[in-house]
Amino acid sequence: MSETNPMPNGAGTACGSCSLNRAANLKRLGVTMDDWDYVVALAGNPNVGKSTVFNSLTGLRQHTGNWPGKTVSRAEGGFEFAGKRFKLVDLPGTYSLLSTSLDEEIARDFILFGRPDVTLVLVDATRLERNLNLVLQVLEITDRAVVCVNMVDEARRHGMTVDDRQLARDLGVPVIPAAARFGRGIPEVLQAISDVATGKFECRPHRLHNEPPAIRRSLNELVTRIQDMYPDLPNARWVAMRLLAGDDHVHAALRNGDLGSAGMHGATGGRTESGRAV
Amino acid sequence: MNADQADAGAESPAEDILRTAQRLRQGITGDLHEYWVEAIYADAARIADRAVSRPEKKARPTWDRTIDRIVTSRLWGFPIMAVLFTGMFWITISGANIPSGWISNLLIDRICPLLRQSADAVGFPWWLKGLLVDGIYLCTAWIIAVMLPPMAIFFPLFTILEDYGYLPRVAFNLDNLFRKAGAHGKQSMSMMMGFGCNSAGVVATRIIDSPRERLIAILTNNFALCNGRWPTQFLIASVFIGSLVPAYLAGFVAAASVTGIAMLGVAATFVISWLLSRSVLKGEVSTFSLELPPYRPPRIWQAIYTSLLDRTLFVLWRAIVFAVPAGAVIWLSANLSIGGQSIAEHFVNLLNPIGLLIGLNGVILFAYVVAIPANEIVIPTILMLTVLTTGSTAMGQGAGVLFEIQSEGALRELLHSGGWTLLTAVNLMLFSLLHNPCSTTIYTIYRETGSARWTAIATLLPLAMGFAVTFTVAAIWRMFT
Amino acid sequence: MENVSLVILASLTAALVLLPKWGLIARWRESRRMTEKCRREDALKYILKREVNGQTPTLNGVAGALEIHSNKAAELLSEMERRGLISFDCGQLRLRHAGRELALHVIRAHRLWESYLADQTGVEEAKWHHLAERKEHLMTPDEAEELSARLGHPVRDPHGDAIPTVGEELAADAGQSLNSAPLNAVMQIEHIEDEPETVYAQLSAVGIRPGMRVCVFEKSPERIRFWADGQEHVLAPILAHNISVIPLPESAGQDLFDEEFLAGLKPGQNARILGLTTACRGAERRRLLDLGFVPGTSIEVEMVSPGGDPTAYRVRGTLIALRREQARLIRISTSEAQPL
Ligand SMILES: Nc1nc2c(ncn2[C@@H]2O[C@H](COP(=O)(O)OP(=O)(O)OP(=O)(O)O)[C@@H](O)[C@H]2O)c(=O)[nH]1
Numbered sequence A: 001m002s003e004t005n006p007m008p009n010g011a012g013t014a015c016g017s018c019s020l021n022r023a024a025n026l027k028r029l030g031v032t033m034d035d036w037d038y039v040v041a042l043a044g045n046p047n048v049g050k051s052t053v054f055n056s057l058t059g060l061r062q063h064t065g066n067w068p069g070k071t072v073s074r075a076e077g078g079f080e081f082a083g084k085r086f087k088l089v090d091l092p093g094t095y096s097l098l099s100t101s102l103d104e105e106i107a108r109d110f111i112l113f114g115r116p117d118v119t120l121v122l123v124d125a126t127r128l129e130r131n132l133n134l135v136l137q138v139l140e141i142t143d144r145a146v147v148c149v150n151m152v153d154e155a156r157r158h159g160m161t162v163d164d165r166q167l168a169r170d171l172g173v174p175v176i177p178a179a180a181r182f183g184r185g186i187p188e189v190l191q192a193i194s195d196v197a198t199g200k201f202e203c204r205p206h207r208l209h210n211e212p213p214a215i216r217r218s219l220n221e222l223v224t225r226i227q228d229m230y231p232d233l234p235n236a237r238w239v240a241m242r243l244l245a246g247d248d249h250v251h252a253a254l255r256n257g258d259l260g261s262a263g264m265h266g267a268t269g270g271r272t273e274s275g276r277a278v
Numbered sequence B: 001m002n003a004d005q006a007d008a009g010a011e012s013p014a015e016d017i018l019r020t021a022q023r024l025r026q027g028i029t030g031d032l033h034e035y036w037v038e039a040i041y042a043d044a045a046r047i048a049d050r051a052v053s054r055p056e057k058k059a060r061p062t063w064d065r066t067i068d069r070i071v072t073s074r075l076w077g078f079p080i081m082a083v084l085f086t087g088m089f090w091i092t093i094s095g096a097n098i099p100s101g102w103i104s105n106l107l108i109d110r111i112c113p114l115l116r117q118s119a120d121a122v123g124f125p126w127w128l129k130g131l132l133v134d135g136i137y138l139c140t141a142w143i144i145a146v147m148l149p150p151m152a153i154f155f156p157l158f159t160i161l162e163d164y165g166y167l168p169r170v171a172f173n174l175d176n177l178f179r180k181a182g183a184h185g186k187q188s189m190s191m192m193m194g195f196g197c198n199s200a201g202v203v204a205t206r207i208i209d210s211p212r213e214r215l216i217a218i219l220t221n222n223f224a225l226c227n228g229r230w231p232t233q234f235l236i237a238s239v240f241i242g243s244l245v246p247a248y249l250a251g252f253v254a255a256a257s258v259t260g261i262a263m264l265g266v267a268a269t270f271v272i273s274w275l276l277s278r279s280v281l282k283g284e285v286s287t288f289s290l291e292l293p294p295y296r297p298p299r300i301w302q303a304i305y306t307s308l309l310d311r312t313l314f315v316l317w318r319a320i321v322f323a324v325p326a327g328a329v330i331w332l333s334a335n336l337s338i339g340g341q342s343i344a345e346h347f348v349n350l351l352n353p354i355g356l357l358i359g360l361n362g363v364i365l366f367a368y369v370v371a372i373p374a375n376e377i378v379i380p381t382i383l384m385l386t387v388l389t390t391g392s393t394a395m396g397q398g399a400g401v402l403f404e405i406q407s408e409g410a411l412r413e414l415l416h417s418g419g420w421t422l423l424t425a426v427n428l429m430l431f432s433l434l435h436n437p438c439s440t441t442i443y444t445i446y447r448e449t450g451s452a453r454w455t456a457i458a459t460l461l462p463l464a465m466g467f468a469v470t471f472t473v474a475a476i477w478r479m480f481t
Numbered sequence C: 001m002e003n004v005s006l007v008i009l010a011s012l013t014a015a016l017v018l019l020p021k022w023g024l025i026a027r028w029r030e031s032r033r034m035t036e037k038c039r040r041e042d043a044l045k046y047i048l049k050r051e052v053n054g055q056t057p058t059l060n061g062v063a064g065a066l067e068i069h070s071n072k073a074a075e076l077l078s079e080m081e082r083r084g085l086i087s088f089d090c091g092q093l094r095l096r097h098a099g100r101e102l103a104l105h106v107i108r109a110h111r112l113w114e115s116y117l118a119d120q121t122g123v124e125e126a127k128w129h130h131l132a133e134r135k136e137h138l139m140t141p142d143e144a145e146e147l148s149a150r151l152g153h154p155v156r157d158p159h160g161d162a163i164p165t166v167g168e169e170l171a172a173d174a175g176q177s178l179n180s181a182p183l184n185a186v187m188q189i190e191h192i193e194d195e196p197e198t199v200y201a202q203l204s205a206v207g208i209r210p211g212m213r214v215c216v217f218e219k220s221p222e223r224i225r226f227w228a229d230g231q232e233h234v235l236a237p238i239l240a241h242n243i244s245v246i247p248l249p250e251s252a253g254q255d256l257f258d259e260e261f262l263a264g265l266k267p268g269q270n271a272r273i274l275g276l277t278t279a280c281r282g283a284e285r286r287r288l289l290d291l292g293f294v295p296g297t298s299i300e301v302e303m304v305s306p307g308g309d310p311t312a313y314r315v316r317g318t319l320i321a322l323r324r325e326q327a328r329l330i331r332i333s334t335s336e337a338q339p340l
């Protein structure tokens, strides 16, 4: 479908000076997406620059603002990179995937059941510890993720540096430093997304080591049970945890048999390669 | 494939797991969620520690801190808020006059006659020419001339403030009042979105976690003056209120009166929230948390660019979409007559007694009926109908034709001849604040609450308040004059 | 003429009285049926509670619990026996299988509804029990299950009682009354009896909740003085009787007396978070945890709103504003604070 015309800001016309131009492969597709190869979810804490990244990748103008909660419903857009078409979904910011407010639920359900092929998690370099809370939760669910450490300009101003290689080693997924507001790091993010989506880069996501002792026994028992039934499930422990916590959605997913395929894409490798896992 | 097998194997494995989970859950003492979050944070802290290197001596964000201390201080917090917002309105009012003049000069004085001529040249019948040029075109041109300049100034200013990170501080300052009203501090964020567009404001209430407080925020969002209503306020304030004082003070006084109306809206928000939380939405205030982001230098050009493109043009587009049919309706209602009187006049005469009772008039009320789809067209409708009912054809080209705004003076003259007084102006400003939301907002409220009852309350409550307030003001006014 | 209107009047009256669904008789019968149902279920609840606590249920007990005359109670019990809910074994009241199931369901519905009121509504605490007393008779097992799922399958209700699951036994009341607690030992509140309502309302008004750690240091026939949540409480023994407590190991109670709360922290001071108190429940608790208010975190007061209420705290690199009611739910320690 490559003959589809790019949208107004397509093909680098709008952005002459920014570093995106170097990524000559990028074609912003705006909202004209009727067909795509990969779905990318854009998750992260509130106010870390998700919509800014979304805009620079798709050429759309999703509203941004310096306050948490600017985006409250999901927005979709597309781009083409290295000959593949990606659908990018901008999600409301969430502190965690365990909570219950409406905007957080939208984000959570998409990461869980929306079958993203890659989840791009944005973190704020100046408050890495807090943001890693969400990253680790995402990595419990999916094993195809890219972490983008945004706002490195601000971190530098405060005299902080983030060692992205160390972080990548610890997390087991690509980690890209960026300053989305100035277009820095975006080409590298693109490359990383494409590598993970096509399977060129194999993620070995960090999983929690120190399960709380009070629940270890119950958790292990349930995990064994789940693994017996669904040997391919990549996140049996997370599912077990949610079941113990009485999560309605996961219950329902288990009942409907969604757990084997939808959302838990590790089992099938996403929609494009869904035949492979048979 | 695995999933299919699980599906085909049906019920039992899944049910078995669920039962096991249920059994194990009973055996866990303490809060599972808590254990899990603690474990994750422990890992996060360890990983972050290894990856981040901080300077030996803490480079404190002292600049942020100083600003925060000032804008949230007991002494300066509220004055700074008032000055910032009044300043914004002042820049908007005094800055919008000149380009408004240019645009109306271009669209109405220059292009309109050309259109008339070409219509004549092509040989349109009088009614088609009237409908197209005097009805649709003029109404639309008017809206562009009146709305574009203030919005093109107001929105970028607001976006810059938003980009800087000031809005959450407003929420922080106001939360105490919201708490006392039984509402959520984040309601001030949705309220500020409502200053742009109530429909967007209603959607923005999603950031409020608790259903009760969210409903309060939805029901009171209409008290935040929106796009469609700012121009009414700006225009009436500068024509009637600003003219009360010497010219050099006019801009300031007009801005102050608009701020006053906006503040009244905020006050109404508090009062109604308080009443709701004491009556139908009784209950305790639940959880509140608000993150205050660091200040960031606003991107001025981007703010101008995006707010022009998105907000201004979007709102303008919406106004025009509604103005086209409204222009046609107004022209038709002014030119089709039943029993010797035009339809518009019938309606106006019907509504006149009520209108006069509450210090307005039939024209204004009829305009608000026509403007249910979009508040933006209130002013053009009022002007067209005033021309019609006063029969002051001197200013325009016949019944129901929008005239040129040569100057504020001319506008004032016209409205005076339509029986307007200062009371009419003040009450129009009040009624523009307190009346039913536009149809888009009503629909959004229905979508967000999923309840016809709450939608009806959200629609009728402000309308009832509007009648009550304007009636009281008129009664008091008449007592003293 | 007169006749006609008389006929109309008569038939209208008849309709008002006799109409199958809306008529007075039908309504009266419906409400009677409902009262009967409530009574039966309440009686079952009473019998089950006595049984699990090792006490024998009696006819007079039923009459007392339901506040009805004993003749009426006898009638009720024989009706229940006819329905196969209970049996009289040589004068001994016993639940039969169907009766036990029904009683469990009613208790489950009651406790679930209380959890719902506590976690997801703003209804004040004193009303929970009363509302649940009515709701428990109206819920079907499926509805109860649905509610349970919506609440994330809670294990305990806000009074600290276990919520029985389908097909499970009811647990016996654990713990001893606060009146009989040993002096100077650290105990934990396991359960607060929600009847009579006035007593419960008083206890909840002074902030006493299940899960709280308490230490009694004076007992006399007039009053009981104890320490809990960073302050001293004084209660009359009849009130204290409704609080049941279980002992805690010595180690769990060391810091009880120097407990501090975030609300007490002054601008510029910093502290370390010890945890959230048990009064912080449901969505609020989850939200605070997700925001990083977890044990061990350093916290500092950054600024106070002009109105004096929300206060902004610096936690893990972010400014987060909380209201005082919430800051009161967070336990801290200033002595162990590390500089941020
Ligand atoms: N200094 C700096 N600021 C940035 C950067 N990226 C984004 N911002 C700013 O951060 C603020 C938040 O950006 P958004 O894109 O709206 O954030 P978001 O994650 O979509 O926020 P929510 O929709 O509320 O979850 C805006 O003011 C941006 O201008 C960056 O790399 N450096």
Ligand SMILES: [Mg+2]
Residues within 6 Å of the ligand: A050, A051, A052, A063, A064, A070, A071, A091, A092, A093
């Ligand atoms: Mg966003």
